Amino acid sequence: EIVLTQSPATLSLSPGERATLSCRASQSVGNYLVWYQQRPGQAPRLLIYDAFNRATGIPARFSGSGSGTDFTLTISSLEPGDFAVYYCQKRDKWPLTFGGGTKVEIK
């Protein structure tokens, strides 16, 4: 089973700053990597699919990059609603698995 490792576990930043989140897979997943945002008490929200495609309605400040085993989610300028937990997920084959998450908190 492919393991997804996210880093850092916590990112302490101020509004307006740039956030860079990493997701590393134990084996190649091609481009089949998805990013979600989860706010407290809510279901995850789809941000990016297939490494770099923004989902409908997702602001341009969210961008994804990478392929194979190393992926990055970048938030160019943090807004108040962006402070949340972010998960990556692989969708290349079953079992579908998620990373352990990165919490972006207000510094």
Place this chain on the structure above:
Amino acid sequence: QVQLVQSGAEVKKPGASVKVSCKTSGYTFTSYAMHWVRQAPGQRPEWMGWINAANGNTEYSQKFQGRVTIIRDTSASTTYMELSSLTSEDTAVYYCAREYGSGSVFGYWGQGTLVTVSS
């Protein structure tokens, strides 16, 4: 708009089963697969399984094989997930999640159903 509305919170005793429903609206039910994902407190989401809403075919995570059953009722545009032989480790929020378009990308989520397993 697409909506997934799940059944309410459940409290179960160890060894019991739970059945969670996910009623959908706003799209053609048979056009998109439905997945079930659970999330224990403070943990990462965990994929449980999937159903092809058109033909009822399913695929389950090996972790839950033999304990989970996912079915659908096309006339009611509803999917059900049943988990048996519950233990305290099954205490979690259970979500249904509809595919976005590309396979196994979860674009729409239910509100979640808290299942608490306690003696």
